[in-house]
Amino acid sequence: MEKFDTILLRFGEQGEKTGWTYFIITEEVAQKLKPGNRKSFRVKGRIDQYVLKSAALLPMGGGSFILPVNATMRKAIGKRKGATVHVEMEVDNKPVALSKDLLDCLEDDPDAKAHFFTLPPSHRNYYSKWVESIKSPEGKAKRIAEVVNAMNRKWSFSELMKYRKSLKD
Numbered sequence: 001m002e003k004f005d006t007i008l009l010r011f012g013e014q015g016e017k018t019g020w021t022y023f024i025i026t027e028e029v030a031q032k033l034k035p036g037n038r039k040s041f042r043v044k045g046r047i048d049q050y051v052l053k054s055a056a057l058l059p060m061g062g063g064s065f066i067l068p069v070n071a072t073m074r075k076a077i078g079k080r081k082g083a084t085v086h087v088e089m090e091v092d093n094k095p096v097a098l099s100k101d102l103l104d105c106l107e108d109d110p111d112a113k114a115h116f117f118t119l120p121p122s123h124r125n126y127y128s129k130w131v132e133s134i135k136s137p138e139g140k141a142k143r144i145a146e147v148v149n150a151m152n153r154k155w156s157f158s159e160l161m162k163y164r165k166s167l168k169d
Contacts, residue, residue, distance in 0.1 A: 005086050023085065
């Protein structure tokens, strides 16, 4: 278990990361967690009193990583950009369960399913979490349809999000 104190930061204009709150995991700490690794991986532990479960560390180049701190986490710890947090983390090797509803619908479209399973696990997880993050059955069904359409178009998650944004502009 790696333990350290760090400062919450926030991206300015940074493409899809604009406005994200995050903290840096130095190359030194990342190498202790997962030696030789430079790709995204999952961790568990704590940020102050908030329990982390299967949180993704994202590579930022030069061997360092970031951990995005979403609104739920910020509310739980009661801190914002500039605050110091105490972090305890270790590698989480538990497989991430994908949305059952999404997988069931992909069964009905072999081409979409085939493309979905060519994506890296982290990208499949983005789609799955996005589908599961909405509460209403209608909203979930709409998102599943959007994912299936994106798979047929061979889109990445960010391409789907850009397309959705273009419809709102």
